[in-house]
Amino acid sequence: MESIDVLVSQLSLEEKVALCSGEDFWHTKSILHANIPSMMMCDGPHGLRKQAGDTNFLEMNKSEEAICFPSAATTACSFDYQLLKRLGQALGKECLSENIGLLLGPAINIKRSPLGGRNFEYFSEDPHLTGELATTYILGVQEQHVGTCLKHFACNNQESYRMTASSEVDERTLREIYLAGFEKAIKRAKPWSVMSSYNRLNGEYVGESKTFLTDILRDEWGFDGFVVSDWGAVNQRVPALKAGMDLQMPGNHGMNDDVLLKAIKNNEIEEEVLNRSVKRILEKVLLSKKNKKHPPFNKNHHHQLAKEIAVESAVLLKNEGALPLKSSGSKIAFIGEFAKAPRYQGGGSSHIQPYRVSSALEAVKEITEVSFAEGFLPEDSSLNERLLHQAIELAKSCEVAVIFAGLPESFETEFYDRPHMRLPDVQNRLIQEVTKVQKNTVVVLHNGAPIEMPWVNEVNAILEMYLSGEAVGEATVDLLFGLVNPSGKLAETFPLRLEDHPAYLSSKVVDHHVYYNERFFVGYRYYDAKNMDVLFPFGHGCSYTTFKYDQLRISQLEIKDNESLVVHVDVTNTGKVFGKEIVQLYVENPTEGAIRPVKELRQFKKVALNPGETRTASFTLAKRDFAYYHPKIHDWYVETGDYGILIGKSSREIVLKETVRVKNTLKLNTSITANTTFNELIKNPKLSKMITELIETLREDQQFDIGMIKEMPIRALASFQIVDLAMVDRLVTILNILNK
Numbered sequence: 001m002e003s004i005d006v007l008v009s010q011l012s013l014e015e016k017v018a019l020c021s022g023e024d025f026w027h028t029k030s031i032l033h034a035n036i037p038s039m040m041m042c043d044g045p046h047g048l049r050k051q052a053g054d055t056n057f058l059e060m061n062k063s064e065e066a067i068c069f070p071s072a073a074t075t076a077c078s079f080d081y082q083l084l085k086r087l088g089q090a091l092g093k094e095c096l097s098e099n100i101g102l103l104l105g106p107a108i109n110i111k112r113s114p115l116g117g118r119n120f121e122y123f124s125e126d127p128h129l130t131g132e133l134a135t136t137y138i139l140g141v142q143e144q145h146v147g148t149c150l151k152h153f154a155c156n157n158q159e160s161y162r163m164t165a166s167s168e169v170d171e172r173t174l175r176e177i178y179l180a181g182f183e184k185a186i187k188r189a190k191p192w193s194v195m196s197s198y199n200r201l202n203g204e205y206v207g208e209s210k211t212f213l214t215d216i217l218r219d220e221w222g223f224d225g226f227v228v229s230d231w232g233a234v235n236q237r238v239p240a241l242k243a244g245m246d247l248q249m250p251g252n253h254g255m256n257d258d259v260l261l262k263a264i265k266n267n268e269i270e271e272e273v274l275n276r277s278v279k280r281i282l283e284k285v286l287l288s289k290k291n292k293k294h295p296p297f298n299k300n301h302h303h304q305l306a307k308e309i310a311v312e313s314a315v316l317l318k319n320e321g322a323l324p325l326k327s328s329g330s331k332i333a334f335i336g337e338f339a340k341a342p343r344y345q346g347g348g349s350s351h352i353q354p355y356r357v358s359s360a361l362e363a364v365k366e367i368t369e370v371s372f373a374e375g376f377l378p379e380d381s382s383l384n385e386r387l388l389h390q391a392i393e394l395a396k397s398c399e400v401a402v403i404f405a406g407l408p409e410s411f412e413t414e415f416y417d418r419p420h421m422r423l424p425d426v427q428n429r430l431i432q433e434v435t436k437v438q439k440n441t442v443v444v445l446h447n448g449a450p451i452e453m454p455w456v457n458e459v460n461a462i463l464e465m466y467l468s469g470e471a472v473g474e475a476t477v478d479l480l481f482g483l484v485n486p487s488g489k490l491a492e493t494f495p496l497r498l499e500d501h502p503a504y505l506s507s508k509v510v511d512h513h514v515y516y517n518e519r520f521f522v523g524y525r526y527y528d529a530k531n532m533d534v535l536f537p538f539g540h541g542c543s544y545t546t547f548k549y550d551q552l553r554i555s556q557l558e559i560k561d562n563e564s565l566v567v568h569v570d571v572t573n574t575g576k577v578f579g580k581e582i583v584q585l586y587v588e589n590p591t592e593g594a595i596r597p598v599k600e601l602r603q604f605k606k607v608a609l610n611p612g613e614t615r616t617a618s619f620t621l622a623k624r625d626f627a628y629y630h631p632k633i634h635d636w637y638v639e640t641g642d643y644g645i646l647i648g649k650s651s652r653e654i655v656l657k658e659t660v661r662v663k664n665t666l667k668l669n670t671s672i673t674a675n676t677t678f679n680e681l682i683k684n685p686k687l688s689k690m691i692t693e694l695i696e697t698l699r700e701d702q703q704f705d706i707g708m709i710k711e712m713p714i715r716a717l718a719s720f721q722i723v724d725l726a727m728v729d730r731l732v733t734i735l736n737i738l739n740k
């Protein structure tokens, strides 16, 4: 740090200002006399989009060849810490060999609506899963001494109006849902940088918000890297720098540098504020330059890793026995253009020039012969009778038909949201027609976000591949034929229909505002609270084997909120093949007291088991796992109560339950006033007895209905002329004394 101080002291004001914006689209600036090198950044998050030479914003798809790994919507379904770490390590190695100092990822915004155009790039609707996976990804990349950039901070949950809309979110919702993943990853993995998002949050541009960029990010969570603007996000440079937005990207041809220079010369901003940002940026730039150039990475090995990740992440949504396919003695039809030209990545800034894309039709040749019919053309929504007819005839003549369906590339991309949740009609029709002639119809899906499935009950099996990167074909075939047992579970809920999703009535941006009215009831938190049927629940996924859960043990039946609870559960593979099970631990919140989700995912573990094998999954729960964010104290708070420890195969298939009583140790400073109700007083353990007796007396003397008294504030005693106002005051004083 001292040497950076010295270095900064040797720079002119102009040089320091220059360091706070990019040289061009992808580099920080170099200063030769001070030996300050430039650092290259590159997207992220699921492969390198290295754009060499002159590029501009419109040349999204022009980049050097790299491995296209599965997108975050896919990898999240692995629920696998190690896998995400290995993905990070591989990306780190690719960065080193390409001389990239900072990878622009991971992207961890919460999926508020299934229509979000960039949902494929984000992990989950659940902040715990998001934060955990982002943490190991970051640790994996940064182990290679390459930096990461955690993005997009915060509440950029839709693409429409993303550069101007203000996300209107209450404090508790922010903390519990939209900030929690960032908090976890920042505290535990220490990313080199954070990208401030395009949007406004509660009226203020995030890039100009001292509350978010300094008070919360740095002072509260201890972030010690630099904040970079999302590309082109800077609204006003001076307030942005003051708030803690250190680096503006891309370069601005000196425009905003002049603005900053002028502001410093006019004493609108102190030079020390500038120095602070320069130091933060330089610290990481110099760190990146400690890296020696790495030998080229082995593309084939990384392609294999991409396949492994795709395999581990795929979700078998349904299987009535058509899967796994037999490699001999059965006539198999592959139907659908995606079998030949798969959809494997989303559009926009995360778009990769892949090294080698494998199709299922190509990969299946290693295993057996299949017949193929095109069925539909992905980007052509009109029904092609000839292709449909061919597909039906082929399906009829085989013992099983595997339809490769999914969303066309133009449906899912950065910059805009989907208008609906449907597959193109032509694909729905194809699936429906094929199921009429073939009872063993299997659907393989290529999509970055949930879709409606009007044919769900007609098909025999559904394999959700999501957008699983360049090795999608090999991965799909291995899963279909049971060379590997599917083990992914959904990291988001698939609602039955679009109108069901929690933000349906409030996800539209109107007059540059979007109101998060559903609050913390996002994803399964909403569907559970409303007790709604869903198409496939959060955490759901089938396997070619079966698992039995038993022996749920908790270390204590009662704990204080500052103590921890240890949980063990045994899982046995009761089937005939090797498999992996994702054990999910949800904490069920008490129904009394604050309004809370029914239950929340607090821990998970992926367990690998041979047939007949039993393993114990162990978890430790602490205060935050029982707490909610209390806006009055601006902190996490645990209400005394009974909490369910639920072990689930999915959020809707809870197989074991224990109950622990958690006792609060933090006394809320709530004073009693004349407006405190009798109901509230009864719940206060110190006053409960006395108030119950008082109510009983009132009931007898005044013939009041007991329910009516309970809903009254203390002052009502005067309103109904039972006592006078002076007496009400005295009662309030006494109650406050007793409550101390």
Ligand code: BGC
Binding pocket: 043, 044, 104, 151, 230, 231, 349
């Ligand atoms: C995206 C970022 C990306 C940046 C650079 C922006 O449009 O929101 O995620 O890192 O472009 O490509």
